[in-house]
Amino acid sequence: MPDPFRLLEALVLLTALVGFLGLIWRRNLFLRALALDVMGTGAVALFVLVAARSGLRTPILDRNELIRAASPDLSWADPIPQAVILTAIVIGLSIQALLLVTIARLSRLDPLLETSSFERLLLESSVPASSGRRS
């Protein structure tokens, strides 16, 4: 029986890896943004998992808990990673919003959102000297 923590950690890292591979290999821009979100989910899950390593009990004391707190086998969750990841969730959300707005703008050029058709935008202009000259 493997350590369940290790197993979950491996699954979470696998999620992030799958997201990263999707980011690399998907041709459609929208799916790339989605893959980025999968990666973000992996990161959030990792922090939640890290917080739960020392225990699952919410680290908030009320009066009854205080009485029981003397018993040694209370295992509290670690509040720090959970608090920290909230910021990252907000940042991730706002970046997703910006990405989707930009993608929506770009969809006027190519409604299929193929990466290659946007890559062509740069190629047309960046061949130096021989073909295009720009100021």
Add this chain to the structure above:
Amino acid sequence: MAMSALTLAIAWLLLPFLAAFSAALLPRLARPLALVCVLTTLAWGVWASLPGRQVLFELIGSLGVQLQLDAVAAPFLLLNALVVLAVLVDSWRQPPPGPFLLLLMVLLGGLNSAFLATDLVSLYVALEVVGITAFLLILQSREPRQLWIALRYLLVGNGVMTLFLIGTGLLYLYTGSFRLQSLQELPSGSATLAVGLALVMLGLLTKAGVFLSGLWLPQTHAEAPAQVSALLSGVVVAGGICPLLRLALLLPAQQPVFTWVGLASVLLGLVYALADGDLKRLLAWSTLSQMGFALLNPAAGGLFVLGHGVAKGALFLVAGKVPSRDLSVWGRQPLAPALGLPLLVGALSIAGAPPLLGYYTKASLETLPPTGIPGLPVHVLVWLLPLLMVGTAAVYARLCWLPLGAGWQVPAPGGLLLALVLLLVGLVGPLLPGGSPFPSTAALGKGLAVLAAGAGVEALRRGLARPVTALGFRRRLRLPSLESLVDLLGALAVVGAGLQLLLLRLQPLSAELLAVEAACLG
């Protein structure tokens, strides 16, 4: 005293964000507020660069935000203030469309926090703020090309910062803290640890535009509007370099990783800069190589980035105003001195010409630690470094072939301002207490020899250009294009995997790890 310094410093860190918010409500105040933000940053930069100044902030207890205002951050603060000041001066009469000044202030504030942050989570937040602001700055005009460049920047930047976050989580498992200092006490030999450290380093290297992980940089810096290019190439990349230098100083055992990655970046940037035919792309590739230099010697890296950033800011500000960016017709048309002089001073400073600031920062970079690194003995490094500097001089010699015309209207006051800083600091610097001493005749001779060799390489390149084209080698010699989105993202995977291998190899393998390996092999 310490308490009041702390309060003042926190007020200074928050000021740009408050100012940006006020400027959104009262647009007329935007310019003076931006100027105040820049000048306070300059003052704090000067204060922090005086010897013996160090303020450590721990907000909300020992598990909260940790910031450190010290000698490592000082050159970066000065750089931030100078480049943003130049951009502000440049756009004083006619600010670019959109909320440009507002974003400028947020960028300044985000970068200040990134330079001071010494815990991984604050660093993550600061770098994401910088990334989002830079994205919005690139999107000044909503042409399809800029939309695509900005989207690429955000995809790569956020992808890599997510990896950074995962690395942070993995390191927390071991250290129970987000502090950079806690990385010093790590047990060696664990695979998870190497993965965590590699992901954190990958995030910072990508933000700094180093080596393959910085392949996003040339196109982005070339396509952005001129003022934004100056910001990106001058100071935004420093947001990644500063924490990297902090890491390198804290973990001297990992210096070989930094040195190898730095050298690879220098070479890659030089080769592509020498081959490129577009002014802004040449400058951007050169940024990639210069950031590699900064990693070679973490103690002198901050000053080096300062010298480079000020010069690169001037160059990009001018590059937006030259009649043609095409280098194949470069020098046929004389340039007005108000544009040509900052361009020459900036180029010469990065190439390392003696009385300019760039000469001193390069010289201090050469004072390498006496021991080499594994696989690269110090006597090889001592020869390699001047050789790479000749390459840099050759890149900038391409720009110095430049006739100056007449006419003294100043269309780019920002560039002129930065060029003046390069010259004055170079002249006055040795006189200041604690400044670098006047160079000896031998050192000066060496510096000039590097410049002359660089000019020689450029002359050779010019001489060979015609026969190479005539014989049809040009097409065959063309370097592979590495800048499609797949390349950029794939490069992240390659660099991440490479870093892990390097980190694992440097650490003595633990018995547990060997047992796992044996099980896999058996």
